[in-house]
Amino acid sequence: MNKIILTSLLLLQTLIADKIDDYNQGVYAYSDKNYIEAAYWYKKAAVQGEAFAQTNLAVMYYLGQGIKQDYKEALYWYENAANQGNPTAQLNLGYMYKNAIGTQQDYQKALYWFEKAALWGDAYAQYHVGQIYYLGEGIEVNYSLAMSWYEKAAIQGDRDAQYALAYMYENAKGVAQDYTKAFYWYKKSALQGDVNAQLSTGYMYENAQGIAQNYHEAFNWYEKAAKQGNLLAQYNLANLYYNALGTPQNYEKALYWYEQAALQGDVNAQVNLAYMYDSAKGTAQDYKKAFMWYEKAAKEGNATAQQNLAIMYYFAQGVEQNYEKALYWYEKAALQDKAIAQNNLAELYYNALGTPQDFGKAKYWYKKAAHHKIANAEYKLGEIYYKGQDTIVDYQNALLYYEQAANEGVVHAQYKTAQMYLKGLGTAQDYKKAFDYFEKAALQNDINAQVNLGYLYYNGKGVAQNYESAYYWYKKAANEKSQEAQLALANLYYDGLGVSQDYHQALLWYEKAASEKNLKAQLNLAYMYYDGMGIDQDYKKALYWYEQAALQNSKIAQLNLGYMYYVGNGTLQDYKNAFSWYEKAALQDEVSAQYSLGYMYEFGQGVDYDYDKAVYWYEKAALAGNIEAKSKLDKLLKRKKDKPKT
Incomplete structure (x- = not known):
């Protein structure tokens, strides 16, 4: 028995020596990159149960080094070594079960072997145990255990x-x-x-x-x-x-x-890159490249890119102008609540660009944009309600949106808001608020607001009467060629209100407005030349300006023009022209012209004598209260009555 045991011990020692020697031969061959020989010696030792050889052989099967790649063989030898407690084999075996390499995926076996290796202090195994607990792979998520294992590995x-x-x-x-x-x-x-x-x-x-x-x-x-x-x-x-x-x-x-x-493929980077090409930042401006990058990001659903792509289609930047495509991309961005896109989409519907005009859809998108305080959208909603587009006229809502836009600084909205308070549209008349909004717009150089501000100062409405301030605002607007302001400024110079009386300055500003066909300025200019107010009397110039006003159908100008032709002031006496202008004025119910027309028919001046027409025009003037016409009418009628019968 003792001999057998001894013999057995001697045999065991010989076997151990042989497999270690075989393993070492494999190590030497592997280090010399003689993989075929290394695989031979590792396998020889592995078959004898040498765990390190089994592990290294598994690695060579896994990588296909010196031997045909075979994941199942790799798994087999890792498992043999792992069962002998080799931590590297345990780690790699866990990895193969986790990632379904050479076997079906099995998270529980992966965890089992990772934990085995982790208990040896292998940091990589500890990390993988943490991952399985963190992700809940094959087990319930357990952040506490995940953190514990992560920390062990992290410390290492x-x-x-x-x-x-x-x-x-x-x-x-x-x-x-x-x-x-x-x-x-x-x-x-x-x-x-x-x-x-x-x-x-x-x-x-x-x-x-x-x-x-x-x-x-x-x-x-x-x-x-x-x-x-x-x-x-x-x-x-x-x-x-x-x-x-x-x-x-x-x-x-x-x-x-x-x-x-x-x-x-980073979408935000694509948008920013497009913007840099769009705005020439760090590169020459290149709309085509900007368009390309916006389009890439837009197709990935980026709202900013969709909005900017639409803008490029709208303005033909880097691409042919295409309102239909602008509409398409604005709508994409608008549906993602991009306020500018909502406003611009509404503009397309409002102005019938790329789509039939649709005030209803315009109003819908303007309201969406107005919710984001887009001032243009607020203003346009005011316009829609004021004009009754897609709705009945609604001054209250018009004022609501105009005023919102006005408070956002939109000058046209400030002017419209002021007008509504001035006229009492959608609200009680309020000169003070009208003044406030006219002033806001006037300070932004809105000419019409400046004119109205001058008017309020002149008349003391919503503000203390102040001719100097009226003069200031009328002058600003007049310098910007506002006929109304030029007329008002001329009146101030004429009357000496808010400025020293100066007929020459009055004449100058009347001429500016009159040259732009301002009727009142033409009339006042004609008066000044006719009467020689602060200037040399000049009937010819008076005649010229009366004629300009008369051509604009001013019955007063037509009356005075008729008179000047009748008496020959500034022109040769001309009854026919006198008659013609008197007739135009008379047909507009100008009483003095009606009287003069009757007179010319009675005496055959510029027209054949006509008793009946003389009576007709005298009668019209008399009924309007002209005493001379009544007297002439009475005499004509009496003459006819007293005329002896033949």
Whole structure:
């Protein structure tokens, strides 16, 4: 019995020596990159049960080194070694079960073998145990156990575990949120080159999370990650270059990094890159490239890109003008609640561009934009309600939206709001509010508002009467060629109100307005020349301006023009022309012209004598209260009555 045991012991020692020797032969061959020979010796030792040889043989089957790649064989030999307690085999076996390599996926077996290796202190195995608990792969999610295993691996310097642990602290997964600890572990991982950790470290520096804000450090970490191809880091780095944060402003480098991220499909980078080409930042303006990048981002659903793409179609920037496509992309962006797109979409419907005119749809989208305080939308809603477009005229709602836009600084809305308060439309008449809004618009150089402000000062409505202020505002508008203001300014010079009386200045401003066919200015100019008010009397010029006013159908001008032809003032006496102008005025119920027409028919001046027509016109004038006409009528009628019968 003792001999047998001894013999057995001697045989066991020989076998152990042989398999170790075989294993060592494999190691030597492998180190010399003689993989075929290494595989031979490893297999020889593995068959004898040498765990390290089994593990190394599994690796060679896995990688196809010196032997045909065979995942099932790799799994087989890993399992043999793992069952003997080899931590490397246990780790790799867990990896194969987790990722379904050479076997069906089995998270429970993966966890079993990862835990075996983890208990040996293998950091990578500890990380994978943490991952399975974190993700709940084959088991329930358990953040507490995940954190425990991540921490073990992180302390050993595993960068993936450090990143995962930091993420849990940052996002309060199984632990109270702690930016300081998150930053600590992100930076540990980042220092080992983990690209995501570098990104996160940069982000925390940029946003003062767990560390004092430091744009320069953020820049450094973003740059490290960007150079490793991380698209978010590339995008953030571009932002820092663009906004001069942590580095001097450099649009060219911003453009470069936006493009790197854009080429990887980052939509925000595509939008910003398009904007830089659109606005010539860091590059020559290039609408075609801007259009290309906006289109890429727009097709990915980015609302800003959709909005800007529509603008480019609308204005023919980098593409042929196409209102239909502008409408299409505005609607896409509008449905994502982009206020400018909502306003511009409404404009297309309002103005029938790329679509039939539709005030209902215009109103719908203007209201959406108005909700975002887009002033143009508020103003246009005021217009729709004021004009009764797609609705009955509604002054109350018109005033509501006009006033909203007015308070946003829209000058036309300020003017319209003032007009409604002045006239009492949609509200009680309120001269004070009218004055306030006219003043707002006037200060923005709205000429009509300046005229109305002058009017309110002149008449003391909504403000104390002040001729000097009236003069000031009329003068501003007059200098901008407002006929109404020129007329009012001339009147102030004529009457000496708010300014020293000056007939020559009055004449000057009347002439400016009259030259633009302002009827009242033409009449006043004619009066001044006719009467020689502060200037030399000049019947010819009076005649000229009366004629200009008469051609605008002024019955007063027609009357006076008739008189000047009748008596020969500024022209040769001309009864026919006198008659013609008197007739025009008479037909507009000008009483003196009716009398004069009767007179000319009675005496055959410029027209054949006509008793009946003389009676007709005298009668019309008499009925309107003209005493001379009544007297003439009575005499004519009496003459006819007293005329002897033949």
